[in-house]
Amino acid sequence: MRHLEVFQAVAHANDGNRASGTPGYRGSMDYVLGRLRAAGYAPRVQDFSFPFFREIRPATVAAGGTQVAAEDVAVMTYSASGTVTAPVRAVDTTGEPGAGTSGCAAEDFAGFPAGSVALLQRGGCSFADKAAAAQAAGAAAVLIFNTGLPGEEDVVTGTLGAPGVATVPVVGLSHAAGRALLGADEVTVTVEAVSEQRETSNVLAETGTGNPERTVMVGAHLDSVPEGAGINDNGSGSAAILAVAEALAGRVVENRLRFAWWGAEEFGLLGSRHYVADLKANDPATLAAVALYLNFDMIGSPNYGRFVYDGDGSAFGPDVSAEAPAGSAAIEAAFHAHFGSVGLASGETEFSGRSDYGPFIAEGVPAGGLFTGAEGIKTAEQAALFGGRAGVGYDFCYHARCDDLSNIDVQGLDEMTDAAAAVILRFATSTGDVEEVGRQLRTAAAPAPPVTVDQGHGPSNAAARRQVS
DSSP states (O other), X not given: OHXXXXXXXXXXXXXXXXXXXXXXXXXXXXXXXXXXXXXXXXXXXXXXXXXXXXXXXXXXXXXTTEEOOGGGEEEXXXXXXXEEEEEEEEOSOOOOSSOOOXXXXXXXXXXXXXXXXXXXXXXXXXXXXXXXXHHXXXXXXEEXXXXXXXXXXXXXXXXXXXXXXXXXXXXXXXXXXXXXXXXXXXXXXXXXXXXXXXXXXXXXXXXXXXXXXXXXXXXXXXXXXXXXXOIIIIIIHHHHHHHHHHHHTTOOOSEEEEEEEESOGGGTSHHHHHXXXXXXXXXXXXXXXXXXXXXXXXXXXXXXXOEEEOXXXXXXXXTTSOOOOTTHHHHHHHHHHHHHHTTOOOEEEOOOSOSTTHHHHTTTXXXXXXXXXXXXXXXXXXXXXXXXXXXXXXXXXXXXXXXXXXXXXXXXXXXXXXXXXXXXXXXXXXXXXXXXXXXXXXXXXXXXXXXXXXXXXXXXXXXXXXBOO
């Protein structure tokens, strides 16, 4: 909690957030580095560049003096900023429900008056391709509305993929809002955002003892979303592994422990992706020496559940879960065994690759970890097992400004940090044959049958989760 108090203070002093590429992230990183050095570690900073995006104010679209409802408008991630008032021209669309190819080809813009706002319908190609074609035809701004097909009536939330794809404002609309603009003469489009390449860093520290050929990696993302301080997401995981690292400082362990605080997770797991890709390209022996990876992303949710990643695939099918490298089942079993040993029920969450373990399992590294829930809704069964309120979210402040110190359940954080410490120490002592470890753990403890949660976490920001087409 003392670590979380510092993260909150850092956010308070830096525009309310700790997002990668901002002074708030640098302040969080400096604090972690200072604590690690004081504990006797020699931490390493790994720098990398990444595409940064932040919406300063919600995008707006107005026609005929009437502003389109806020819920029908969403800026495209990596849109350029600007205010444009100009005639609006539909491009290869009548607005009828359907997924056509509006704006996908240069010929769609034949006769398009330069300086106008292009009104396009979703479908046929990526949003980036539509925006680039419209801009090449002289569009001053681009509006892309949804197809209107079942399940595709709401506002389009999309990404252009990277800064600089378009140098004009690009905004998504609901199908109804798009159709309403077909009859408009002129629109005003306003986007106020920052879209650019920035620098950020990972922080890495490892024990001075332990077999480096059997390295146990422990990670949590240190960054918040730009919208808030990110004290649960993911100050909670970052603080927990920092506390564990401090507790283990100077201790002799059998297997090397390497702790990682990842940058730019909220922009698409970019820190962990960079780390794994760098090892794969430049130091494959070090990557091969990683015996397993443990991930802690959101472990203090106010309406929490005790969820363990479904490493054995028993709770979620292949349509939901990623393929689990051999040994992931043993990691899952270790967490369930711990909870069972202290009389606490545990459940399972999808092993989808949607947090920083994703790049590791893509290279065949066994992985697992803990999660207390994000925007998903707690069921009555889960409330009976874990306490809390059924029918509401695990974290009502997920990706919001209110994710501050008041958004932490201290008891839940304590239970999950204890579990993290126990399993980290277990594997620091012995990784062994991970499949055999899994079988042994299943017979050593018999926790209550786990319940599932079908909502994972990460890549957790809008840029990472939004559609590209």
